[in-house]
Structure formats: structure tokens, C-alpha cells
Amino acid sequence: MAGTTTETVFNIFRSMESGPAAPSSTATAQAWLDHHSRSLGFYIDGKFVHLAERKSFSVLDSKGGQVCSVLCAEEGDVSLCASSAVSGYKSWSLLSGYQRAKVLLRLVGVLGLHAQCLSELSQLCVTACSPPSLIRLLQFYSSWAQLRDTLVSGWSPLGVVAVITSDESSIYSLMLKVLPALAMGNSVIIVPGRSAAPPALLLSQLFSAAGLPAGVLNVLTGSDVTFGVKVAQDPSIRYVTYSGNKPDGLALLQASAGLGVPVAVSPCIGATCPFIVFESADINSAVDEVIEAAFKKKSEVHWVLCVQESVYENVVDRLKLRLAGLKCVSLQSEADRSLVDAAVQEAQQQGAVLIQPCAAPPSGAQYPPTVLCGAAPASPCVVSPAPGPLLPLMTFRCHKEAVAVGNHSPHGLAASIWTEDLTLALETAKNLSVGSVWVNSHSVCDPCLPVCAHKDGGSCTDGGQEGLYQFLHPSVSSPPPRSSPVSLDYSKFGTEVSPAIIPDPTSSPPSYLQFVGGKACKSVSGCSVAVRSPGGSSVLGLRPEGGRKDVRNAVEAGIKDQPGWQKKSPSARALSLHSLAKGVEAKRRDLAASVSNQTGVSADEADKEVEQSITRLALWAAYCDKVQGGSLPMPKSGSAFSFPEALGVVGIVLPDESPLLSMVTLLGAAIASGNAVVMVPSQKHPLPTIAFIQVLQSSDLPAGLVNIVTGNRDQLTAALANHSVIRSIWYWGSAEGCQYLQYTCTRPLKTLRLVSQRDQDGSVDWTQPSPSFLEELWRNAVQWKSVWIPTA
Known part of the structure; x- marks a missing residue:
């Protein structure tokens, strides 16, 4: 037919132009709003409630009109x-x-x-x-x-x-x-x-x-x-x-x-999420999807495009082709436009090159889709992107560098990997510190997929x-009781000075050491504090008075050895825990004596606590290779699976009750999952934990995996809370300590398990904990990762 133009499949795929959108109508929603006189109240007790003399706010549409x-x-x-x-x-x-x-x-x-x-x-x-x-x-x-x-x-x-x-x-x-x-x-x-x-x-x-x-x-x-x-x-x-x-x-x-x-x-x-494109990827599909994710869909996250150097020019050429013809994107306000302009100017000053389909309008709440080629990893447009259509592009040379670039974001929410090499995809997914990984796809959501951001990305798991x-x-316990905040000066918490030791020439109590980096050592300060008997009448020994530098040294030791411990097979970790249980058996008499002397219980009761500690370590050894995630029933064509990963370094402030048994229960839950720990013994009953150092010295655990720092509980709690590497804190202590941790552990965000011993003294039966309590401890020690691989 004369005048007809025929588009070839090749040209359609090169231009990727979208057809005209169907006209949209909002008549049904408008009718519902009119039924409520366009003034919505609260929804309480199964009905709408309109209360007089209440202030209101307006809900606006995309053009600024009142809905x-x-x-x-x-x-x-x-x-x-x-x-x-x-x-x-x-x-x-x-x-x-x-x-x-x-x-x-x-x-x-x-x-x-x-x-x-x-x-x-x-x-x-x-x-x-x-x-x-x-x-x-x-x-x-x-x-x-x-x-x-x-x-x-x-x-x-x-x-x-x-x-x-x-x-x-x-x-x-x-x-x-x-x-x-x-x-x-x-x-x-x-x-x-x-x-x-x-x-x-x-x-x-x-x-x-x-x-x-x-x-x-x-x-x-x-x-x-x-x-x-x-x-x-x-x-x-x-x-x-x-x-x-x-x-x-x-x-x-x-x-x-x-x-x-x-x-x-x-x-x-x-949150910023990496979009990683390897040289083995389908480049056309990868470029189309990154443009869809970054510019055409309203997204809650910001993407950072990471491209292997060998295909960089190919990707840039296709980005220019796909961006041609795209229109400006509407922003929320002109204030956002100012933030976008500032981010683009700073990126250009740092050497970034712009790819835009058109020039940015001189004013107004609109901005063209923009790719910032050669953005620096430390650039604000990468670390804390402006609320606009900006896509930073960085390059990498090899798989290890891709993982390093992908892990640069502090959020740890999700990542998209593009490659036709399944082995490469799975290895990259395993090493990325994110909660969700999508292979040759992006933004796949389904309720069966657990959503658990790693690093500084959140403190809970949703989905699945x-x-x-x-x-x-x-069921065996009740939710923690409510309390009222106390007047607390957060800047002074944990700064009190421990009481001085008055020399007594009539006695020479033994001096104990703490355990950091696989070595029994004194505290950095060199100071000691008396450990008294249950009645306070006699001094049982002198414990080191650890502080912030001791915690720092312990965390550094944990960082060094935790990755290797996590990479060990679950069965290898189980063998180490069984070996630890044998070490407790070998030191049974010394441990029982420390429990009896410190808490005042009979020798038989102390021996029983040691026996239960041996059993508890064996239980955690059995846990190592039993709960490991699995495949997920996604309704889409493909394969999805989830698996637990270690948190990293966990800080544990131990309870006063059953000092040996509670310690091995919490320690076993943490290290069975692949974590390293920094433990603060009970300030009231520290000797059983200090005596446990003998077991650790003869164990086959990595040197920096388990660290014990003794000292004032509040001082060491403040040190744990303010250390940026510690991912989680389990705390048994005062209500003031719980409040301090909730207020302080926000930058970076830490997961917390807080028990106020004032309100819940004796609420946990450490001798016979329920299976759900042990499962809760294990779940507190892991974070989940889900991986989605499409097959069609």
C-alpha cells in the first residue's frame, strides 16, 4: 500500500520504542472519594470515624492538585x-x-x-x-x-x-x-x-x-x-x-x-543497589532492563550500573541508542531539581561524562534521564544519590573487583547480576553482602522470598x-513488659569510674586475664577490679578492667577470623563445637568450682550446670548442618532459593543467671551460625566465663573467633554500641542499658536482642529452654539471602 512504512524486527529491537499508552480513567476512585465527601477519617473498630475539630492534610496528585x-x-x-x-x-x-x-x-x-x-x-x-x-x-x-x-x-x-x-x-x-x-x-x-x-x-x-x-x-x-x-x-x-x-x-x-x-x-x-554487567552477559537485554529499572519505573531504590571494562564501550553505545527519544522525568519538587543539579555538577567536576537524550530544562521540576559515565565510587551520586533520574556508571576488571564495587553500598538491600555463566552468577551472589540477588533480572518480588537487608539496611526480615x-x-514466655523511659544522659552513659582496689596485706587473691585474639591478656589500661563472693565478705580474685580499646582489639580479631570460620562447612563447624564440649568435660572440675565459688550453689548443682553446658554445646553442634534454607515455590518459571548467612561480629553482654550455662547457650548459637563474638561476662558473676578461657585456649577454634573482655558492663556496652563493625548486640542488663542501646545503635543500624534483668529476672529457664527459645536464638544469629534465577 502506498505510503506504508514497514518496521523490521531488527529496527524495533534497536529503537525499543514503546507503543501508545492506553487512556487511563479514574472514575471509580473518584466516585469512592465523592461518596466520602473527599474527606477521609480514621478506620477504627470496623468503620470510618470522623471526629470534629481535627486538623487535616491534603493528599496531592502528580500535578499538585488536591485528591x-x-x-x-x-x-x-x-x-x-x-x-x-x-x-x-x-x-x-x-x-x-x-x-x-x-x-x-x-x-x-x-x-x-x-x-x-x-x-x-x-x-x-x-x-x-x-x-x-x-x-x-x-x-x-x-x-x-x-x-x-x-x-x-x-x-x-x-x-x-x-x-x-x-x-x-x-x-x-x-x-x-x-x-x-x-x-x-x-x-x-x-x-x-x-x-x-x-x-x-x-x-x-x-x-x-x-x-x-x-x-x-x-x-x-x-x-x-x-x-x-x-x-x-x-x-x-x-x-x-x-x-x-x-x-x-x-x-x-x-x-x-x-x-x-x-x-x-x-x-x-x-537504598543504592548494584546492577552488575559481566562481559558474558546478553548486553542488549541488560541495557534495556537497566533503563527500565532506572528511568521508566517508579522505584524505591537507586541503581548503580557496574560494567566490566571489556564491554564498557559496547554498553555505552547501546545506552546512547536506548536513551535517545526518552522524555524528561517529573520530580517531586523544584527543591529536588536543585539537589539533582548539584549532584550532576559535582560528578562532572570529579570526571564523570553525561549521557542525556536532551538538555535539561533551565528550570522546573523535570530532568532528563542521565547516565554519569565514570562516576567515582566515593561520589555523592553513588553513595547518597539525589532523588532524580540519575544512573551512575562504574567499571570493574574481574570478578573480585565486581564484588568489591557491588559491596561498596552501605545499604545491602539487593543486587542484579547479568551473565550467561551460571557458576559466575552463583559465586558472585554468594559473595555480595546483600539480602536479595536477581540473576539476569531485577526487582523480582514475591512473598515467598525473604527480604532481609544486610549491613546498614535494616533490622528485620520480611517475606517468606x-x-x-x-x-x-x-509460647513458653510472654512478650517483654512495657516500661517508661528514664532520664538518661546518653553522652555520659558508661563513663563512671570503677571503685579502686584497696591493698590488703593479709591476702593475695589470684589475678585473672581476659581473652582477646586467641591469647589470655591483661586489659589495655592495666587496671583490675575485685571479684567478690556471693555475700561480698571475701575477694575471690582480681579481674581485668577492660575498656573501649580492649573492645576494639577484640573486634579486629573477630573481623580477621570470622570470614574463614563462616566459609567452613557446617559439618566442620559442628566438629569444632563437639571438640569444645570435650574441652568443657576435661576442665569439668575447675569450671564447677568457679560456678560454686561465684554463685554460692552446692558442688552438686555446679557440676550439674557443667553437665548441661556440655549437652548444650552438643546441641548447637547438631544445629550447624540442619537449618540451611532451601528452594522456594515461586509461581514464576525459574529457580529461587534462600539460605542463612552469619551476621559477622556479634556483641554479647551476658546475663547473671546460670553464668556458665547461659554463656555457652548464647556462645553456641552465635558461632554455630558462623559468627565471631565479643562477650562481656556478667559483672556480678564473671568467674565461670573467665574459667572458660582455659577451654578456649585448648580448642581448635580460630584464634579471634571468641573474645572475652571483662570490665564494667555499662562501659563495655557503650563501646560495643559505638563500634561500627558490630552487626548485632545481645544484651542482658539494666533498663538504662536497654534504652541506651535502642537510642544509640542507629548509625550504623544494629539488630538488638534486649532483656532488662530488672523486669525479667529468672524469666528464662536456662536449664530447660524450650525448642522455640533455642530456635529464636538461632534466628537472631543469622541474616537471610534469597537468589532468583529465571529459566524462561
Whole structure:
């Protein structure tokens, strides 16, 4: 036909032009908003609540127009909502797993009927939402609601859970926390960000329509994250989980310090993730997907393109070809435009070369997709990227350098690897310090995949069976009691001076040493403190008074030997733990004497504690090769699997009760998982741990794997909290110490296990711990990695 132009397949793949988008309509969402007079209240006790004399905020669309107004809750509203959630929890937790599963499955049908309204409302509010993804979430967690008592036996729901998100979080991130909490039998109070507030309110209404009992799911809205703190302060809340940007998450952690409620943070917004392209990759596919991920999709993360030097020019040529014709991307505000301009100028000053489809407009909240070729690894556009369409490009020469460049980000959230060499892909995935790895793909989300950011990327695991445990506690124990923050000067915590030793010519007590880097040694300060008998009438010995430098030396020793210990096979680690148990048997008499002298128990009871310690080490040896993850049932064509990895260096401040048995229980959980440890003995009963040094000296453990630093508990706790390498701290101590750790362990973010001995003295039976308690310890000692490999 005259005038007809025919595009060849070759030209289509070269241009990768998209067809015209179908016209979108928001009529259904507009009708729902009109039904509510475009003024949305709270959702409490199964119905909308409109309270007079409440301030409100406006939800804006992508063009700055007002979509609706949402009320800002006050403290009295929090109490009303919490009371409703407590009543809802009582009725919801008493239902069988089958009954809870039926409610969640009914919601699948309800959501299918109203998916268009939800999708349109999310589009209006400029928040990401995919109804098919939410339906998949519902199907997955309804099954876990059915199987909780069978496959997660020995665990009970926490109670009332607060789920808080920042303004940028998607509905999927919100529901990834709400649905498992409900499936495990908890009630939930949602505190959504501004853009997610209307869709969250609509979803709550749909939950009620599906038969969810009143009060089980409630929504409170506030002006900013400070309102989330008010919710966390309510004494009915048993757990707080947050998803969003990191500054708001850290503010929530610090503001809730001392409340006695666990707070888990998933700072998924703004993380930098490597997009690694090897020379063996399908370059066309890799370039197309990185442009899709960086410029065409609204993403919660920033990508950094890492290209092998041998294909650098090829990748740059294809980037120029694919970028041609792309339009400017809208930014949130002109303030963001200023940040983007500054980041681009600084990158250019450091030698980066720009690739842009067009020149940036002189003003306005728009900017063209931009590739920064040759960006420096330390450049702000790589470390802390501006909120705009910027894609830094760095190069590497070999596999080891690719891993080093990929691990440069402090966030450790995810990575995308592109290569046709499966061995290379798996080796790279294993060595990257990230929680999710996608091979020849990116941004693959499914509820069966655990999401656990490594390094400074978060303090909890979402998704998969692993993500259920944050909403459960061992049935044999109760959730920690709530408390009130104490007046604490954080800058002076742990700075008190230990009492001086007054010489006594009538006695010469033995002097003990601490254990650092495989050697028994004095403290750096050279000072010692008396260890007294249970009644305080006599001095049993002198222990070293360790400090910050001793902790630093211990951590350095742990860093040196932990990677080699982690790479050992599980069976090899098990053999070392069995050898450690034999060492305890060989020193049985000395260890029993130290327990008896220090705690005042009888010789028989002390010997029994040594026997139980031997058994406990053997138990952890058996754990080494039994819980190792496995394949995951993804609905897509491909292979997915997850596996646990060691945290790194763990700091443990030991409890006073059963000093030998509790020590080997916590030590075994940490090193069986591949970690190195820095242990601080009980300040009240340090001798059994000091006597254990004899066992360590004759063991075959790597020299720096286990370190024991004695001294003032608060001083050493402060040293552990402020060390940037320590990934996790397990603390048994004062309420002030718990509050200090919650407030301080935010930069970098550490995972914490805190027990206030004032409130929970004797709550753990170390002689007969439940299987769920031991499993909880093991789960506290690992972080999860998931890998997805498509096959079609």
C-alpha cells in the first residue's frame, strides 16, 4: 500500500520504542472519594470515624492538585484505636487457623471485585500498587494462617502490632507487614504515609467486607512520622515495625527508646543497589532492563550500573541508542531539581561524562534521564544519590573487583547480576553482602522470598516463613513488659569510674586475664577490679578492667577470623563445637568450682550446670548442618532459593543467671551460625566465663573467633554500641542499658536482642529452654539471602 512504512524486527529491537499508552480513567476512585465527601477519617473498630475539630492534610496528585483531605489523629484517638485493637485481638487470636485463613481468602475475591478502584486510587495518590501482587500476598499468607499451628508450633502471636510507613512507601511494602501479622493472629494498627493513606483506608474497608472482625485492622493517620511515636507509646502496643526512608526510621527508633517495645526498621527507600554487567552477559537485554529499572519505573531504590571494562564501550553505545527519544522525568519538587543539579555538577567536576537524550530544562521540576559515565565510587551520586533520574556508571576488571564495587553500598538491600555463566552468577551472589540477588533480572518480588537487608539496611526480615517470626514469640514466655523511659544522659552513659582496689596485706587473691585474639591478656589500661563472693565478705580474685580499646582489639580479631570460620562447612563447624564440649568435660572440675565459688550453689548443682553446658554445646553442634534454607515455590518459571548467612561480629553482654550455662547457650548459637563474638561476662558473676578461657585456649577454634573482655558492663556496652563493625548486640542488663542501646545503635543500624534483668529476672529457664527459645536464638544469629534465577 502506498505510503506504508514497514518496521523490521531488527529496527524495533534497536529503537525499543514503546507503543501508545492506553487512556487511563479514574472514575471509580473518584466516585469512592465523592461518596466520602473527599474527606477521609480514621478506620477504627470496623468503620470510618470522623471526629470534629481535627486538623487535616491534603493528599496531592502528580500535578499538585488536591485528591482529598485526611484527618490528623490526636493522642485521644490513639487510645480509642488501641482499645479497639485489643478487643479485636482477643476475638481474632481465639479463631482457629482455618477460620483466619477463610477470612483472608474471602478478601481475595473482594479485592478482585474492587481492584480497579484500588488501582485508580493509588494512581491518583501517586503511590505504587499492583492488585495482582496483593492477591498473591493474600493467597500466600492465608496458607500460613492455616498452617501456623502445624508448621510454626510452639509460637504465639504478640498482640497489637503497629505498622508504620513513610510517605514514599508503596502499598505492597505496607501489606508485606500487615498480612503476616494478621495471619499469625495479631491485630494491627496501620499508620500509613500521606500518599498511602487513602488506599490503606480503602483496603481496611475491604477487609471488613470480607469478614474480618471489628478492631482487628485499624488505620490512624497523622501529619508525619512523629505521630507514629505517639502510637508506639501506647501501652497496648507490643511490637512496632517500620518501612520507609531511613531518617524517619532512625527518628522513630530514638524516640521510642526506653518504652520497652521492640521496634524493627526496614529502611527500603533510597537504598543504592548494584546492577552488575559481566562481559558474558546478553548486553542488549541488560541495557534495556537497566533503563527500565532506572528511568521508566517508579522505584524505591537507586541503581548503580557496574560494567566490566571489556564491554564498557559496547554498553555505552547501546545506552546512547536506548536513551535517545526518552522524555524528561517529573520530580517531586523544584527543591529536588536543585539537589539533582548539584549532584550532576559535582560528578562532572570529579570526571564523570553525561549521557542525556536532551538538555535539561533551565528550570522546573523535570530532568532528563542521565547516565554519569565514570562516576567515582566515593561520589555523592553513588553513595547518597539525589532523588532524580540519575544512573551512575562504574567499571570493574574481574570478578573480585565486581564484588568489591557491588559491596561498596552501605545499604545491602539487593543486587542484579547479568551473565550467561551460571557458576559466575552463583559465586558472585554468594559473595555480595546483600539480602536479595536477581540473576539476569531485577526487582523480582514475591512473598515467598525473604527480604532481609544486610549491613546498614535494616533490622528485620520480611517475606517468606522467615518473616513470620517477627510477629510471634515463644509460647513458653510472654512478650517483654512495657516500661517508661528514664532520664538518661546518653553522652555520659558508661563513663563512671570503677571503685579502686584497696591493698590488703593479709591476702593475695589470684589475678585473672581476659581473652582477646586467641591469647589470655591483661586489659589495655592495666587496671583490675575485685571479684567478690556471693555475700561480698571475701575477694575471690582480681579481674581485668577492660575498656573501649580492649573492645576494639577484640573486634579486629573477630573481623580477621570470622570470614574463614563462616566459609567452613557446617559439618566442620559442628566438629569444632563437639571438640569444645570435650574441652568443657576435661576442665569439668575447675569450671564447677568457679560456678560454686561465684554463685554460692552446692558442688552438686555446679557440676550439674557443667553437665548441661556440655549437652548444650552438643546441641548447637547438631544445629550447624540442619537449618540451611532451601528452594522456594515461586509461581514464576525459574529457580529461587534462600539460605542463612552469619551476621559477622556479634556483641554479647551476658546475663547473671546460670553464668556458665547461659554463656555457652548464647556462645553456641552465635558461632554455630558462623559468627565471631565479643562477650562481656556478667559483672556480678564473671568467674565461670573467665574459667572458660582455659577451654578456649585448648580448642581448635580460630584464634579471634571468641573474645572475652571483662570490665564494667555499662562501659563495655557503650563501646560495643559505638563500634561500627558490630552487626548485632545481645544484651542482658539494666533498663538504662536497654534504652541506651535502642537510642544509640542507629548509625550504623544494629539488630538488638534486649532483656532488662530488672523486669525479667529468672524469666528464662536456662536449664530447660524450650525448642522455640533455642530456635529464636538461632534466628537472631543469622541474616537471610534469597537468589532468583529465571529459566524462561
